[in-house]
Amino acid sequence: MDRDWPLWEVFVRPRQGLSHRHVGSLHAPDAEMAVRNARDVYTRRREGESIWVARSADIVASDPADRESLFDPADSKIYRHPTFYTVPDGVEHL
Amino acid sequence: MAVQALDRPGTDAEERAFQARLDAEIKIEPRDWMPEGYRKTLVRQISQHAHSEVVGMLPEGNWLTRAPSLRRKAQLLAKIQDEAGHGLYLYAAAETLGVSRAEMLDALHEGRAKYAHIFNYPSLTWADIGVIGWLVDGAAIVNQIMLCRCSYGPYARAMERICREESFHQRQGFEILAGLCRGTAEQKRMAQDALDRWWWPVLMMFGPHDADSPNSAQSTAWKIKRRSNDDLRRQFVDMTVPQADWLGLRVPDPELRWSEARGGYEFGPIDFDEMRRVIAGGGPCNRERLGARVAAHEAGAWVREAALVHAEKKRRRGRARAA
Numbered sequence: 001m002d003r004d005w006p007l008w009e010v011f012v013r014p015r016q017g018l019s020h021r022h023v024g025s026l027h028a029p030d031a032e033m034a035v036r037n038a039r040d041v042y043t044r045r046r047e048g049e050s051i052w053v054a055r056s057a058d059i060v061a062s063d064p065a066d067r068e069s070l071f072d073p074a075d076s077k078i079y080r081h082p083t084f085y086t087v088p089d090g091v092e093h094l
Numbered sequence: 095m096a097v098q099a100l101d102r103p104g105t106d107a108e109e110r111a112f113q114a115r116l117d118a119e120i121k122i123e124p125r126d127w128m129p130e131g132y133r134k135t136l137v138r139q140i141s142q143h144a145h146s147e148v149v150g151m152l153p154e155g156n157w158l159t160r161a162p163s164l165r166r167k168a169q170l171l172a173k174i175q176d177e178a179g180h181g182l183y184l185y186a187a188a189e190t191l192g193v194s195r196a197e198m199l200d201a202l203h204e205g206r207a208k209y210a211h212i213f214n215y216p217s218l219t220w221a222d223i224g225v226i227g228w229l230v231d232g233a234a235i236v237n238q239i240m241l242c243r244c245s246y247g248p249y250a251r252a253m254e255r256i257c258r259e260e261s262f263h264q265r266q267g268f269e270i271l272a273g274l275c276r277g278t279a280e281q282k283r284m285a286q287d288a289l290d291r292w293w294w295p296v297l298m299m300f301g302p303h304d305a306d307s308p309n310s311a312q313s314t315a316w317k318i319k320r321r322s323n324d325d326l327r328r329q330f331v332d333m334t335v336p337q338a339d340w341l342g343l344r345v346p347d348p349e350l351r352w353s354e355a356r357g358g359y360e361f362g363p364i365d366f367d368e369m370r371r372v373i374a375g376g377g378p379c380n381r382e383r384l385g386a387r388v389a390a391h392e393a394g395a396w397v398r399e400a401a402l403v404h405a406e407k408k409r410r411r412g413r414a415r416a417a
Contacts, residue, residue: 004195005402024252025186027195029398030405041179044172045259064126 007056008034010041012048020052028053104129116317121247124190132316135309136246137191139318141198144184145209148202149383151177153217153226162220169266170223176263180256187248203388211369212295214377221274221281221288227267229289229296229334235260236330237300245317268337275341282342289338290346297361298369300327306366332358 005027011020023042028034034053043051062070078084087094104112108127115122122128151174158174161167185195201207212230217223238260241253274285301307301323313319338345349362371377 003402005398007189024183025189026182029401030408033401033405040175041182044175044179061125064123 005029008038008053009056009059010034010038011052011054012038012042013050013052014047015049020050023047025056113315116245116315119317121250122245123247131312132318133191135313135316135318136249137188137193140184140188140191140249141193141201142208142210144181144188144198145202145207146213147177147181147184149209149213149387150230152383152386153213153215153379154223156217157220157223160220161223166270173227173263173266176259180252180259183252183255184249187246187252190248199391203384203391205375205384208373210299211372211377212299214372214380214383215292215295216379218291219284219288221271221284222292224267224270224274224285225288225292227263227265228271228337229267229292230299231260231263231267232334233296233299233330235264236326236333240320240326243317243320249318268341271341271343275343285341286343289343293346294364294368295372297327297331297364298366300324300330302366302369303364328358331361335359 006029007025008028008031009025010023012023013020026034026037026041028037031053035051038051038053042048074080104127109129112122112128112132122132154170154174154177158167158170161170185198188198189195198207202209217226235257238253238257242250242257244250244253271285274281304310304322304324307323310319310322314322335345335350347362349360351360352358353360372380375381
């Protein structure tokens with residue numbers, strides 16, 4: 001069996017002014033080839049202005065099992081949203 | 095990301111929570127807990143799908159150097175490049191389930207993995223390239239639009255991208271046939287001959303009838319599959335027959351007729367024995383397709399090896415300079 005080339009995650013900036021966004025992954029022997037391959041695999045229709053690649057093994061992710069403890073506490077803090085507050089009639093620019 | 099959930103049987107609570115998320119139309123992502131059967135079904139289905147994209151380049155590649163004009167050649171080349179890309183998106187989606195690219199390729203090359211039976215038919219004339227785009231891609235699109243709503247996030251995302259890109263494939267094929275059908279009597283005959291040979295194998299692409307498709311119920315419960323084989327096939331026939339009429343081509347089915355009651359077309363029986371024969375290796379081109387795939391893989395081995403060695407050398411030199 002062949003050794004697989006390392007796996008890279010590919011991020012593309014769709015146009016100037018927007019953040020890079022994860023579009024998928026690919027295998028490549030090194031960073032330079034990863035960028036070249038990403039250009040062919042993910043931007044055949046001018047989907048981007050810029051490409052980032054990062055070794056998949058270097059990405060640290062939160063554990064799905066921690067989803068509740070990490071994210072649920074925000075659910076009860078509805079006062080962080082402007083819609084929590086009542087704006088009295090007649091008050092503007094608030 | 096190729097990250098794998100823990101490989102252990104789920105507790106009842108996990109099973110229930112999993113099904114509840116599916117029922118609430120929440121997508122499953124790579125590191126989420128999932129039943130082993132769900133993972134295995136997806137690995138099989140996504141890798142077969144990837145193999146189909148890759149093997150599907152071969153019948154078209156047959157005509158690349160003989161496309162009748164530069165415009166046609168550029169279009170066909172772009173379509174084949176897309177198929178390569180689609181194979182890569184799908185292999186990457188399968189890898190998120192913890193299977194390696196090398197394992198999947200070995201399974202294909204050793205004949206342990208399947209790919210769409212349709213690619214074991216020959217592309218004999220230029221009209222076949224038209225029919226492949228119009229009907230083979232057309233049928234694939236009907237299936238893939240359904241798969242955009244698949245419960246597994248990476249597969250659904252790959253499908254969305256593929257559907258966006260494939261709509262030109264179908265039009266490209268239709269345009270080839272429209273040209274031939276407006277051409278000489280011989281060109282028109284060529285188009286009709288291609289339709290005659292491809293029509294029934296294309297209808298088989300949707301799989302066996304619902305009653306003979308034992309895995310469909312589980313795939314539907316898991317929301318991998320959203321519509322039945324027969325349902326998708328009927329939609330395809332209803333879409334396609336008026337297009338054949340427009341081209342002035344005759345669909346090779348004496349039993350085909352419009353049914354007012356159904357609001358769709360009735361069509362004749364499909365020879366699923368033929369499909370089973372072709373899947374089992376007895377199609378006209380099985381050996382040639384797999385042979386070409388294995389030869390390409392083996393011929394590229396030194397490139398893959400050299401690229402790795404070169405990357406390693408660059409890393410070592412970089413470290414030496416830094417020291």
